[in-house]
Amino acid sequence: xxxxxxxxxxxxxxxxxxxxxxxxxxxxxxxxxxxxxxxxxxxxxxxxxxxxxxxxxxxxxxxxxxxxxxxxxxxxxxxxxxxxxxxxxxxxxxxxxxxxxxxxxxxxxxxxxxxxxxxxxxxxxxxxxxxxxxxxxxxxxxxxxxxxxxxxxx
Amino acid sequence: xxxxxxxxxxxxxxxxxxxxxxxxxxxxxxxxxxxxxxxxxxxxxxxxxxxxxxxxxxxxxxxxxxxxxxxxxxxxxxxxxxxxxxxxxxxxxxxxxxxxxxxxxxxxxxxxxxxxxxxxxxxxxxxxxxxxxxxxxxxxxxxxxxxxxxxxxxxxxxxxxxxxxxxxxxxxxxxxxxxxxxxxxxxxxxxxxxxxxxxxxxxxxxxxxxxxxxxxxxxxxxxxxxxxxxxxxxxxxxxxxxxxxxxxxxxxxxxxxxxxxxxxxxxxxxxxxxxxxxxxxxxxxxxxxxxxxxxxxxxxxxxxxxxxxxxxxxxxxxxxxxxxxxxxxxxxxxxxxxxxxxxxxxxxxxxxxxxxxxxxxxxxxxxxxxxxxxxxxxxxxxxxxxxxxxxxxxxxxxxxxxxxxxxxxxxxxxxxxxxxxxxxxxxxxxxxxxxxxxxxxxxxxxxxxxxxxxxxxxxxxxxxxxxxxxxxxxxxxxxxxxxxxxxxxxxxxxxxxxxxxxxxxxxxxxxxxxxxxxxxxxxxxxxxxxxxxxxxxxxxxxxxxxxxxxxxxxxxxxxxxxxxxxxxxxxxxxxxxxxxxxxxxxxxxxxxxxxxxxxxxxxxxxxxxxxxxxxxxxxxxxxxxxxxxxxxxxxxxxxxxxxxxxxxxxxxxxxxxxxxxxxxxxxxxxxxxxxxx
Numbered sequence: 001x002x003x004x005x006x007x008x009x010x011x012x013x014x015x016x017x018x019x020x021x022x023x024x025x026x027x028x029x030x031x032x033x034x035x036x037x038x039x040x041x042x043x044x045x046x047x048x049x050x051x052x053x054x055x056x057x058x059x060x061x062x063x064x065x066x067x068x069x070x071x072x073x074x075x076x077x078x079x080x081x082x083x084x085x086x087x088x089x090x091x092x093x094x095x096x097x098x099x100x101x102x103x104x105x106x107x108x109x110x111x112x113x114x115x116x117x118x119x120x121x122x123x124x125x126x127x128x129x130x131x132x133x134x135x136x137x138x139x140x141x142x143x144x145x146x147x148x149x150x151x152x153x154x
Numbered sequence: 155x156x157x158x159x160x161x162x163x164x165x166x167x168x169x170x171x172x173x174x175x176x177x178x179x180x181x182x183x184x185x186x187x188x189x190x191x192x193x194x195x196x197x198x199x200x201x202x203x204x205x206x207x208x209x210x211x212x213x214x215x216x217x218x219x220x221x222x223x224x225x226x227x228x229x230x231x232x233x234x235x236x237x238x239x240x241x242x243x244x245x246x247x248x249x250x251x252x253x254x255x256x257x258x259x260x261x262x263x264x265x266x267x268x269x270x271x272x273x274x275x276x277x278x279x280x281x282x283x284x285x286x287x288x289x290x291x292x293x294x295x296x297x298x299x300x301x302x303x304x305x306x307x308x309x310x311x312x313x314x315x316x317x318x319x320x321x322x323x324x325x326x327x328x329x330x331x332x333x334x335x336x337x338x339x340x341x342x343x344x345x346x347x348x349x350x351x352x353x354x355x356x357x358x359x360x361x362x363x364x365x366x367x368x369x370x371x372x373x374x375x376x377x378x379x380x381x382x383x384x385x386x387x388x389x390x391x392x393x394x395x396x397x398x399x400x401x402x403x404x405x406x407x408x409x410x411x412x413x414x415x416x417x418x419x420x421x422x423x424x425x426x427x428x429x430x431x432x433x434x435x436x437x438x439x440x441x442x443x444x445x446x447x448x449x450x451x452x453x454x455x456x457x458x459x460x461x462x463x464x465x466x467x468x469x470x471x472x473x474x475x476x477x478x479x480x481x482x483x484x485x486x487x488x489x490x491x492x493x494x495x496x497x498x499x500x501x502x503x504x505x506x507x508x509x510x511x512x513x514x515x516x517x518x519x520x521x522x523x524x525x526x527x528x529x530x531x532x533x534x535x536x537x538x539x540x541x542x543x544x545x546x547x548x549x550x551x552x553x554x555x556x557x558x559x560x561x562x563x564x565x566x567x568x569x570x571x572x573x574x575x576x577x578x579x580x581x582x583x584x585x586x587x588x589x590x591x592x593x594x595x596x597x598x599x600x601x602x603x604x605x606x607x608x609x610x611x612x613x614x615x616x617x618x619x620x621x622x623x624x625x626x627x628x629x630x631x632x633x634x635x636x637x638x639x640x641x642x643x644x645x646x647x648x649x650x651x652x653x654x655x656x657x658x659x660x661x662x663x664x665x666x667x668x669x670x671x672x673x674x675x676x677x678x679x680x681x682x683x684x685x686x687x688x689x690x691x692x693x694x695x696x697x698x699x700x701x702x703x704x705x706x707x708x709x710x711x712x713x714x715x716x717x718x719x720x721x722x723x724x725x726x727x728x729x730x731x732x733x734x735x736x737x738x739x740x741x742x743x744x745x746x747x748x749x750x751x752x753x754x755x756x757x758x759x760x761x762x763x764x765x766x767x768x769x770x771x772x773x774x775x776x777x778x779x780x781x782x783x784x785x786x787x788x789x790x791x792x793x794x795x796x797x798x799x800x801x802x803x804x805x806x807x808x809x810x811x812x813x814x815x816x817x818x819x820x821x822x823x824x825x826x827x828x829x830x831x
Contacts, residue, residue, distance in 0.1 A: 083267035
């Protein structure tokens, strides 16, 4: 596949992520922060997010498995996850966190358990999407091309 | 200077050190602004750092509050501004905020993914100069330098105005300089300023003594002397006269000490865990410097002051009110202060009728905790009074608050806010209806009045839950509405453009406006808040809000003052309108992105200017500075204006009033004598 084609595919794929709600404008902000002096910024930040999220989700799951659930703690974790996911533009994850917090407030264990599943689901989904995106970027770079600038007018 | 941060910050080499040494702006400004960002979330921290670097700021990142504090302590003048997350595992962000305000007196911006109004309110009451909602956009960070400039500007103003008191402080300079590395460092900046203004001050002093009372700048050294004297006398036996003698600071008056003592008592009370107590006035005493003070106290103080200033509310009555209020909630020491502040602040006139009413109420009702968390005990009546007074004061307050807030070194802030709260509380309850009528007038709105009221009532909740009582009262609603609405506005303005919301509210503005406004996520919170407020509040507010039209010109500093309840209402509407819009970034975000934070801020400012009321001191201030940008936003305002000729008329009035008020924020010595400490 030649570079131009790869670039177009990349653009289409990125657009679809936005259209489907996986990513939001905040992700664009991250892309804008990337430049020659920080060529891997997005990948770095997102990788950091993945790393942090794994820990967070583990803590969350364990907290909900306790005989007596400490909802404050759970809520704190969810709040944190909401903050980090929104910071990188993982919209669906963020929305799942928002819903999650409601259950925490109600101290609804069952609801929370369902929510954590939902959050995890969304997280793994966006994770795989982003990993695909980054793989495409690497291919483009390897072929000597550059990542196009996104112009989202939708 | 560059701080040596153990956090591995990547401070860039391109810092404009000159910027800090007393110059307001260098050619590179705001490049090189030294920012300390604290957040336990590594993802956010990394993004923020990158964003700040892109803004050409010198960034130090830190993931623990304790480390951040030690960094700040080691490099007293090593940072210009601090950005901190609210929820952190090792220390609450608000605690860090308090410490920074107290010890270093740096502007602090809070941020969180939490946009709940109570949290934002907390930020306001604790003295944060802004509140950003995550995810933070780079546009929001581009303008943070305004907080630094504003703070410095206010401090300089204080320095210039302090006249003889300044001299006393200046005498301490040599010792302060010698202790550069000690905690006195914090005062060195002031010293340099003072030195710079020495000549001016000398000239001014002669004039100022006749025109305005000099304001005392409570530097760290001075405060330590004060604390030493108090401890020596015993906190119970510490009376201003004796403290003054022990301190032996030339140029310091008994009134200065009295007002500072009042604040200090509140502070102690708050520290001792009474913060949750509605009567806890000490909440307001955040620190000698103003940070929180300015914000809080200025608001409450302004109310009283505005009343007092215009002369309509005799100092005595104010004193009585304050005393009553203060006595009720805490020791009465606080009372004197507010009066003084008010007097000085006021340069603008409030409708006599309004004050008269306010006075009436004030005397009748108990003073609400004006300051930071004091108002909690507000009663319905008080609230009503507040509301009313807030309204009338609104104009006044705005200015006063703006002024007060900005002056970190204001002693009075605590005191000031208190009286105001009281007044507000008192008047608001009774005069709800009046508010509507006076609303037209309120420019006070700049948020002061409402902000103040909000402060009292709201602040408390933020601080010590003082707000709660207010809300319970229906009459309070009116006011709290303002407060809450205002406050949220303020905070929102920071993050979002609250102004926008106001526009949309009342239906004066088309839905379009809202959409425009919606740019930042910050809006969301405000909107939500307003919605709630809207629901709670009575219709009276709505009327008032509608009428609010602020003069942009008015605000410079007084932006925050504009409390206009109507503005709040607007916001409420806008929020409801926005509700549909919700946060989902896909819809709003996309549009917003184009707007960028810059617009957002610009909008906020514009709105802030107009609305004034929203941003309670701190927040407003921030916004106000960035006013120029929001051209698009301004259009909204115009609409508002068009709709409310009254408002513009009022604004004009306030403008006049505000101007002077801003310049004179001298609390000391005024009516304090009347108030028993």
